[in-house]
Amino acid sequence: MFRAIYEYFKEILLAIRGLINGMRITGKYIAHARKEIITQEYPDNRDTLQMFDRFRGEVVLLHNENNEHRCTGCSACEVACPNGSIEIIWARREDPETGKKKKQIETFVYHLSMCTMCNLCILACPTDAIKMGHDFEHAVFDRSQLTKVLNRPGSKLEKGVEE
Amino acid sequence: MYDFTTLVQSIGNFLHGQFSPGVATALEWTLVILVYLALYAILGLVLVYVERRVCAFFQLRLGPNRVGWAGTAQTVADALKLLLKEPVTVNKADKLLYNLAPFIITLAALTVISLVPFAKGLQAFDINIGLLFIVAVSSLGVVGILLAGWSSNNKYALIGAMRSGAQIVSYELSVGLSLLTMVLLTGTLQLSTIIETQANGWWIFKGHVPAIIAFFLYLTASIAEINRGPFDLPEAESELTAGFHTEYSGLKFAFFFLAEFVNMFTVAAIATTVFLGGWMPFHLGDWAGFNAVMDFVPPILWFFLKVSAVIFLMMWFKWTFPRLRIDQLLKLEWKYLMPLNLMNLVFTAILVYLGWHG
Amino acid sequence: MNNEALLQLLTTWAEGLETEENAQYLNVRVPAAQLHDFAFRLKNDEATSFDYLFCLSGVDWPEYMEVVYHLESTQHGHCLVLKSRTDGREDPRLDTVCDIWPTADAHEREAYDMFGIRFNNHPDLRRLLLTDDWEGYPMRKDYKDEINMIEL
Amino acid sequence: MSDQLDLAPATDLLTSQEYFVNMGPQHPSTHGVLRLVLTIDGEIIRKVEPHIGYIHRSIEKMCEKDTYRQIVHLTDRMDYLSCHINNEAVCLAVEQALQIEVPERVKVIRTIIDELTRLASHQLWWGVMGMDLGAITSFLYGFRDREMINDIFEETCGARLTMNYNVPGGLMFDIHPNFQKRTKDFVAHFKTKLPEYDQLLSDNPIFRARTEGIGYMSKEDAVAYGVTGPSGRASGFACDVRKRHPYGMYPQVDFKEVLMTDGDCFARYKARILEMWESLRIIEQLIDNIPEGDFQAPTKQVIKLPKGEFYQRVETARGDFGVYIISDGNKSPYRLKFRSPGFSNLFVLDKVARGSKLADLVAIMSTFDYVMPDIDR
Structure with missing residues (x-):
């Protein structure tokens, strides 16, 4: 009890x-x-927001100051991509200096809507022409805007990049 | 000490001087209704904001901080959003009861705050059976919850409503008993007189251990009665999505939402009135200087300070504890709170018989 | 028990047992008719006591369907891969093992859903992942979905 | 007692009638698109019937078209909370098939990140478990600590959730120079925070009442239904693949297999808490001893597996994860089956939850820690 x-x-x-x-x-x-406080006031801290080097936001084609890129159009990235988010349209065109016909890219099409940021295209690229950009704000109002052309208008192949 | 009696009386005299007695009384009522409706809305808005902020700080977040200064206008914005929302009615709902339920809950919540003495003379309805009235009216809310759950033709809502019925009927006892314990000490049911009896010390201090026990029992039981976490079973969001108000949207949902927060205020206000001396300032024995400083603070501020402290405690509970299960909830009431309350009542009776109180 | 001893024991249990060489686990294929009895014995015999079925997969081969059971004994720690083939691909049928290993219930429903392998005596053989009115069995090699299929 | 339902029609007001409630697929406590059809008598559950497939993406079928390098990133999307461990399972299967010996450095790094993944998964589970039971604050505390791990992942692997850090033969890149420091900071930080987890939830009488003795699963049931991971080990089923079929660095490190006997919700809860301590111990043993060397074994660009069948088991945060590859010698598998732990764990729910209350089902579901993409694949 x-x-x-x-x-x-x-x-x-x-x-x-x-x-x-x-x-x-x-x-x-x-x-x-x-x-x-552990949360961040995100849109306000845009200016100070620093992404890590290896952060994978989107695929970008690097251009130098002379509007030259390193993409030879070998399509290794296109093959490596599991989702078909990269399409390379290339043509053989005459090189104005040597006069020889050379393979060149016309458009480097990148479907961001299909990309899973797996980084396999970057690994596959033999000339280090593409890399992963840090931009992560991809929201757009129209789905067609997610299909991007990565090579800038008038850009050409950098000298010395082997085909 | 600030006394609102003269102010209130002068308004009354003015009205009676200008108009015939019937019209004057009607005007007085209208005035009181308007003031209380405004108070109801403001209390709801402020408490929603405070809850979100406090909860955010408990959870290491910032909470709403964009709209208005430090986010103070956030709840106004939310209220506007709720007003503009399309009122969705379930097709097979019992239309009359479905639309009636939010108003019953609002009515119950509104009636109870009319008894709360905010300061000396600042009380709309000071009847001599105040506590009894509060206990009686506050349980009216369950009718609204049951109607809402039943009429919305949704199984989650029904389960929530049934839980709520069982919960409120049980916890009503503990609330009543713990207040009864205090009535033994105060010797009155009238709220203004209860505060008068605490002029020389709050009951929680001069009521010895039984008063402290009664305070916590009251707090626990009344948190359960107003369906707040950790006793928010009728709307347990992880089990029943939103419980009894699953099917409500727009303004009708806002009514439920506001009533919940105003109920929280009511509980804190009654706890303040009965246990913490209402609007009486804090006095320390013979420290005349200290007491004078305390007297300088207006009583209405004292009242709201104490209420905020109790509300903060309730929020602290809510944002720390997991939710109980329905059978455990009832077990808590019938196995622990009720017996403790009864024991406490006997102790207090002995205390009062021996004349040890205040 | 090591693989050789296990194999020796198992060959005495059933006729027509086939094994595969150079596999990671001991591979045993039983004829469909003997599957249930054999599995029952694997589970309940003291020497084997394969009580943990950790994987059940359907496989679509050109001529027949196959179901692969990966078994482990929590008591002895040895593993076994049990296989059984159906007759043809039109109406593939096998006996269920979900009365032996309850976990097979869901796995067999998945195999039915994806490959159309019917398990005799299964208590509740319905579509698991797809909707009830789905036509065809998507994991079969010859399955064609004209509407949704994206060919890479 | 048979398991069959006896649905007697209610003839008068006092007899109760069973009714159906759909829990999900958009329900706040199912953590994804799981639909449970519950047969309920008042608050008591008579039958639970899971309906899945709402997030089925036919990963197995997609794998039949992809190369082995490409398959790896699909496994991220299955059990997204143990993505690194899933990746590793595929890579180990491919390495086993090709008989590639990966460098020691790779093994150590993989093991460390495995354990970090496990910790992150358990932290999220802990927060969500508290939230399911109504203690919403724990959610943010769990996420606070997980954030540090996510930062480590983001710095080294490039992504927070779908990391895809493994490639057949090794790792995608070498670890970031900050990796060791950050990991050590995290371990030190988390060692002070883990006791708070206990203080906030485990010691709480309400939490105890909600979990102790609830959802009992016997060891026999665990084995028979193939319930693995912490959920199975809480019932006494010694199923830790890291101990039974070791891979990576696990044979070399000293850690305990957490085994409980109670088999109730609290045991499953406690098993995960204790497992976090073990993970911290493993990380501590390895983090200072990462050997120098390559981060990749040389592999061919196009990987073709020899003809045959390969099965690789790993221990994810949810249990025994298996990859079963049938190769016909091509660059993509003939058939690839993922044995996902959640799938088996889900179908024991009916057995476990029968007879308990509706509120208990929430507790039971959170202690089994279901991740829907893992179950649907």
Whole structure:
């Protein structure tokens, strides 16, 4: 009888201790709530937001200051891509300097909507022409805008890049 | 001490001087209704904001901080959004009850705050059975919840409503009993008199251990009665999506939402009135200087400070504890709160019989 | 028990047992008629006690369907790959093993859903992943979906 | 008692009548598009019938068209919380088939990231578990700690969730120079935070009441239904692939297989908490001892597996994950089957949840830690 009463009150006290234990944690965090905030005010911190080097946001074709890229149109990335998000349209055109016919890209089409950012195209590229950009704000109002042409107008192959 | 009696009386005299007695009374009522409706809306908006902010800080977030200064206009924006939303009515719902339910809940919540004494003389309805009235009216809300759950023709809503019925009927007892314990000490049911009896010390201090126990029992039971976490079973969002108000949208949902927060205020206000001395300032024995400083703070501020403290405690509970299960909830009431309350009542009776109280 | 001993034991249990060489686990193929009895014995015999079926896969071969059961014994720690072939691809049927290993219930439903292999005596053989009115069995090699298929 | 339902029609007001409730596919506690058809008598569950397939993407069929290099990134999308471990399973299967010996460095790094993935998964599970039971604050605390791991992943692997860091033969790139420092910071940080997890939830009497003795699963059931991972080990089913069929660096590191006997929700909860401690121990043993060397074994550009069948088992955060490749000698598999742990774990739900309350089902589901893409594949 007394044992049961003792157990009853012990149970209550233990429960209260457990509850207070939990409240101590949350109480601790609200006491220094300002210091411990873990969320970011995202669109406001755009200017200071620094992505990591290896962050994979989208595929970009690198151009240097003379509007030259390193893509020879070998289509290795197109083959490597699991989703068919890269399409390279190339043609043999006459090189104005040597007069020889040379394979050149016309358009480097990139379907962002199909890309899974797996990085396989970057690994496949023999001339390091493409890399992963850091831009992650891809939302657009029209789906067709997600199909991008990566080579800039008038750009041509950088000198010295082997075919 | 600030006294609102003169102000209230002068308004009354002015009205009675200008108009015939019937019109004056009608105008008085209209005035009171308008003030309380405004208070209801403001309380709801402020509490929603406070809840979101406090919850955010508990969770290491910032919470709403864009609209208005530090996000203060966020709830206004949300209220506008809810107003503009399309009121969706379920096809096979019982239209009359479905539309009636939010109003019953609002009515119950509104009636209870009319009894709350905000400061001396600032009380709309000071009847001599105040506490009894509160206990009686506050449980009216369950009718609204049951109607909402039943009429919306949704199984989740029905389960939520049934849970709520069982929950409120049980916890009503504990709320009543813990307040009864305090009535033994105060010797009155009238809220203004209860506060008067605490002029020389709040009941939680001079009521010895039974008052402290009664305070926590009251708090637990009344949190359960107003369906707040950790007792928010009728709307347990992980089990029943939104419980009894699953099918409500727009303004009708806003009514439920506001009533929930105003109920929270009511609970805190009653706890303040009965246990924490209402609008009485905090006094420390013979420290005349300290007491004078405390007296300087207006009583209405004291009242709201105490209410905020209790509300903060309730939020702390909610954002720390997991939710109980329905059978555990009832077990808590019938196995722990009820017996403790009864024991407490006997102790208090002995205390009062021996004349040890205040 | 090591693979050789296991194989020796198993060959005494059923006729027409085939094995495959150079595989990671011991591979045993039983005729469809003996599958249920053989599996029952694998589970309940003290020496083998394969109580944990960790993978059940349907495979679509050109002439027949095959179901592959990956078994492990929690008691002895040895593994076994049990295989059984159906007769042809038109109406492939096998006995269910879900009364032996309850986990096979869902796995067999998946195999039925994807390959159309019917398991005799299965208590609740319905589509699992696809809708009930789906036509065809998508994991079969000859399955064609004119509407949704994207050929890469 | 038979398992068959006895649906007696209610003839008068006092007899209860069973009714159906659809939980999901858009329900706040199912963590994805799982639909459960519940037969309920009041609050008591009589039958649970899972309906899946709402997020089925036929990954197995897609794999039959992809090369082995391309398959790896699809496994990210299955159990996205153990993506690195899934990747590793495919890579190990391919390496086993081609008999490539990967450098020691690769093994160590893979193992560290495996354990980080496991920790991240369990942290998310812990937060979500609290949220399912109504303690919403735990959700953010779990995410706070997971964020540090995600940062490590983002810096080294380039993505936070679908990392695709493994390639057949090794890793995609070498680890970032900050990797070791960040990982050590995380371990130190998390060692102070993990006791808080216990303090906030495990010691809480309400939490105890909601989990202890709820959703009991016996060891026999666990084995028979193939319930693996922490859920199975909480019932006493010693199914840790890291111990039974070791891969990577696991044979060399010292860690305990967490085994419980209670088999209830609390045991499953505790098993994951203890597993987090073990993961921290594994990381601590390895992080200072990453050997120098290559991060890739030389492989051909086009990988063709020899004819045959290959099965690779790994231990993901949810249990025994298997990759079963049937190769006909081409550059893509003839048949590829993923044995996902969640799939087997899901179908024990009916057995476990029968007779418990509706609210218990939420607790049971969160302790089994279902990830829907893993179940549907």
